[in-house]
Amino acid sequence: MSTNKMQVEIWSDVMCPFCYIGKRHFETALGKFTDNQQVEITWKSFQLDPTLPEKEELDHEQYLTERKGLPKEQVKSLLGHVSQSAKQAGLDYHFEKVVTVNSFNAHRLIQMAKTKGLGDAAEERLFSAYFTEGHDIADRETLTKLGKEIGLTEEDVNEALTSEVYAGKVNRDIYEAQQIGVRGVPFFVFDRKYAVSGAQPPEAFTETLDRAFAEWRKANPAPALEITEGPSCTPDGSCS
Incomplete structure (x- = not known):
């Protein structure tokens, strides 16, 4: 992580529907934040259910009813509510x-x-x-395809899935979450001083960004240079 930017760490799980919604809400707030170029984001691993198998056994409704013990009607209502919240954030969920x-x-x-x-x-x-395309995110062939789509090589993905280095990084993030009291995700930590838990509306992130950044800037003032002017050129092509 850089030292000349305010850090925002986000604990998240890919299978958490509110984590994707929270990501969008945070991005909305960050996009309107004047000093967003001075903010560095670090994603942190968290697992909601480390006991799940790598091979599909249940669909999502069955998972919530059979493994989590929720009543079927409650599950249908819950998924409908989450899908609507996702839609309001510009996301298209397909739990089926x-x-x-x-x-x-x-x-x-x-x-x-x-x-x-x-x-x-x-x-x-x-x-x-x-959440949208219904891909198997435990499948190595699928992960290779997805990794290549974002710019990783097949060798990168293979290393990620075979080296204990990356497994260790996942476990360290999970352990760190336990140490700082993360009980659910998404969990956003600003400059290790403030935290926002859950998929809060953009306004909540804006308020925390403003407060955290003001304190960070006070402790890390921008360089104030005494400039002696002379002939120079600027990126717009003007020279004087």
């Missing part, structure tokens, strides 16, 4: 297509992507693959 599998391999891919500056691209592609 969702392949409910363990997300650990997807997190390994994200950790590899982060080393190439592609962490956000990996999160976005995997969210869309899971």
Whole structure:
């Protein structure tokens, strides 16, 4: 991570519907934030259900009713509500297509992507693959295809899924979440001082960005140079 930008760390799981919605809400706030070029985002791994198998056994409704013990009618109402919230954020969820599998391999891919500056691209592609397109995010062939779409090579993806380095990075993020008290995702941490839990509306992120950045800027003032002017050229092509 850079030291000359304010850090925002986001704990997230690819199989979390509110994490994708929260991503959109945060992006809306960040897009309107004047100093957004001075903010660096780091995605962190979290697993909502590490006991899930790598091979599909249940569809998403069955998963919530049989494994989580929720009444069927409550599940239908819940998924309808989440789909509507997603639509309001500009997302198109298809829970009937969702392949409910363990997300650990997807997190390994994200950790590899982060080393190439592609962490956000990996999160976005995997969210869309899971909630909109119904791809199997535990399947290695699928992850290779998705990884190549964002700019990784087949060798990169293979390394991500076989090297203990990236598995270790996933586990360290999960352990760190436990240490700082993360009980659910999405969980946004601003400059290790403030946190926003859940898919809050953009206004909540704007308020926290303003407060955290003001304190960060006070502690990290922009360089104030004393400039002696002379003949020069500017990027717009003018010289004087």
